[in-house]
Amino acid sequence: xxxxLHIIQADITTLEVDAIVNAGNSTLMGGGGVDGAIHRKAGxxxxxxxxxxxxxxxxxxxxxxxxxxPADFVIHTVGPVWYGSERNERELLAxxxxxxxxxxxxxxxxxxxxxxxxxxxxxxxxxxxxxxxINTVLEELSQHPQLxxxxxxxxxxxDYNQLKKIFKKVTSTNS
Numbered sequence: 015x016x017x018x019l020h021i022i023q024a025d026i027t028t029l030e031v032d033a034i035v036n037a038g039n040s041t042l043m044g045g046g047g048v049d050g051a052i053h054r055k056a057g058x059x060x061x062x063x064x065x066x067x068x069x070x071x072x073x074x075x076x077x078x079x080x081x082x083x084p085a086d087f088v089i090h091t092v093g094p095v096w097y098g099s100e101r102n103e104r105e106l107l108a109x110x111x112x113x114x115x116x117x118x119x120x121x122x123x124x125x126x127x128x129x130x131x132x133x134x135x136x137x138x139x140x141x142x143x144x145x146x147x148i149n150t151v152l153e154e155l156s157q158h159p160q161l162x163x164x165x166x167x168x169x170x171x172x173d174y175n176q177l178k179k180i181f182k183k184v185t186s187t188n189s
Contacts, residue, residue, distance in 0.1 A: 073109035093132030
């Protein structure tokens with residue numbers, strides 16, 4: 015495995031990293047899934063820090079403090095809703111990972127953890143989203159040596175096992 019890219023099964027809100035990525039909605043005002051879990055654990059200060067950001071466009075990223083989270087920062091990104099690849103969803107999803115890591119580099123962060131972006135309520139097919147995530151993160155790691163570790167976090171065992179298989183396939187194809 016690429017030594018700087020890790021795949022784990024965990025609750026992202028418990029990780030002691032420089033930043034966790036929040037797969038939020040365009041308002042950044044909290045929601046369901048991982049977004050709701052991050053907002054609950056971070057506390058009401060996160061919502062207050064998100065208000066002046068005036069939302070976030072799909073494929074972009076913004077950063078706030080982590081407040082009550084073990085992570086120092088939260089990088090908020092908005093993944094695309096899946097419409098069957100008719101609306102540049104693949105490019106927008108790759109941009110979520112790319113912009114989040116660029117923001118991490120700009121803020122001198124070395125360790126970042128990502129949930130699976132857009133695969134829940136936004137309906138992006140898990141296999142395709144995971145392939146995009148892995149390829150984009152590997153590309154960004156090759157360009158940013160200051161990033162020490164990027165972690166892709168699966169919440170459930172099934173997603174974790176799939177993610178490991180996809181990683182193995184992607185990295186064997188790229189070598």
